């Protein structure tokens with residue numbers, strides 16, 4: 001496997017234990033850059049429609065300006081969903097450009113969810129800078145999130161075509177799942193035990209649904225019939241599950257320099273992410289000790305001032321109980337199912353290869 005780093009640091013070097021079995025992914029940086037280049041002008045024009053100061057707050061969130069309002073070239077995210085939408089339009093036989101409104105609509109919903117999620121979780125860092133609620137306050141985080149959500153439908157529905165209506169319906173279904181997944185995720189933080197099945201269902205909702213939707217609405221806007229869109233949606237769903245499994249690994253063992261988030265971010269949040277749930281389900285001494293510690297943590301009034309060492313001890317138990325390896329295997333399994341799903345559609349072979357490369361990137365990413 002080759003090792004290279006893109007202009008925004010999209011390393012394709014194996015980054016975590018999920019990466020053992022994937023193919024070379026060296027062209028992914030170009031795919032992500034293309035998605036970003038084609039969608040950003042439309043995204044910026046959409047954001048400009050927000051009333052002040054929401055337009056400025058959104059520009060800060062996307063990294064176009066800094067906290068002082070000066071132009072910036074900040075980390076606006078990996079743009080995985082736009083890349084998927086454009087490739088799916090091509091898979092349907094259209095030019096990539098046909099997928100742009102879908103790419104932008106999904107990216108708007110994704111960013112709405114990040115703004116609200118950071119506020120709900122009290123997360124202070126995203127994309128290597130302070131979160132919107134931290135800089136501009138909770139009201140702006142809520143309002144700008146709402147604004148991005150509404151803009152997503154503007155972008156689709158002002159096309160005025162039957163395809164845009166079908167795409168908007170798929171976006172609504174995906175957003176409902178995204179919200180369900182978030183509600184499940186939050187409720188699980190307060191539960192002592194969550195099954196692996198419950199965790200996978202939650203992750204399919206909170207992450208799988210929107211990646212799936214990026215694919216299906218890109219395809220619909222590219223002229224695909226519903227069956228073809230459904231096949232690409234299945235690819236995106238399993239890719240989303242792989243994506244979230246890797247996110248769960250990075251949420252415990254990720255390097256903050258790469259992820260742009262705090263150390264041990266998911267442990268600080270008491271997330272019942274896959275490594276934790278799998279470790280608790282494994283049984284054995286490490287699993288039992290972890291269960292005791294997490295049960296005590298749930299009642300501890302000192303949890304917010306836990307040291308790095310205390311989180312490191314919990315991470316070590318999760319790993320010893322097998323939660324890290326199980327999650328890495330799950331990422332690889334979902335990656336394989338996603339690629340297999342692509343066989344259900346006739347598409348130009350270069351597009352199939354690019355969708356495969358994007359799936360490979362998802363399991364080797366460090367951020």
Ligand SMILES: CC(C)=CCC/C(C)=C/CC/C(C)=C/COP(=O)(O)OP(=O)(O)O
Pocket residue numbers: 076077078079080112113114116117127178179182206207243244247367
């Ligand atoms: C309703 C509501 C509040 C829902 C929240 C749901 C939520 C935050 C799900 C997590 C999805 C996820 C993996 C985000 C990171 O995506 P990414 O790594 O592609 O982010 P990037 O754009 O920064 O690269």
